Amino acid sequence: MKxxxxxxxQDTIDLAAYIAPLLKPGxxxxxxxxxxxxxxxxxxxxxxxxxxxxxxxxxxFVLLKEYHCGRYPLYHLDLYRLKxxxxxxxxxxxxxxxxxxxxxxxxxxxxxxxxxxxxxxxxHFDGKQRSxxxxxxxxxxxxxxx
Numbered sequence: 001m002k003x004x005x006x007x008x009x010q011d012t013i014d015l016a017a018y019i020a021p022l023l024k025p026g027x028x029x030x031x032x033x034x035x036x037x038x039x040x041x042x043x044x045x046x047x048x049x050x051x052x053x054x055x056x057x058x059x060x061f062v063l064l065k066e067y068h069c070g071r072y073p074l075y076h077l078d079l080y081r082l083k084x085x086x087x088x089x090x091x092x093x094x095x096x097x098x099x100x101x102x103x104x105x106x107x108x109x110x111x112x113x114x115x116x117x118x119x120x121x122x123x124h125f126d127g128k129q130r131s132x133x134x135x136x137x138x139x140x141x142x143x144x145x146x
Contacts, residue, residue, distance in 0.1 A: 002144040006130040012038055016045030022143060025072050026098045028114060030107040033123030038130055043103045047074055064091060073100030080106040085113060
């Protein structure tokens, strides 16, 4: 696990630029943290570095947005409004995991059902300072050593 201070938007952009080339179809990025902590902004930036030309915005009300205009399909989920694992299973997201890169905001319901994840990022914002904890799986651990 690595803890990174995000003193500016540019720091988040730089982190996205570092992570984007590490991601390939089948990778899952879990995004946790309070409202307004930077989860969607980070996803937008990674999408940019993956060649997504569409505007990436929060999927809060539609639960899932798909972008097929970059190097790989990008799936962006927001599970904040879901109440049960059954609701999550009804979305059919597990069928798409292998075909693109999947970002899951508010991933608590999904974590026990996912066969794996690539990175988990826990965003923090105390009103003044933003930071992120990066928790990689074994394959990506070497990219995030202290």
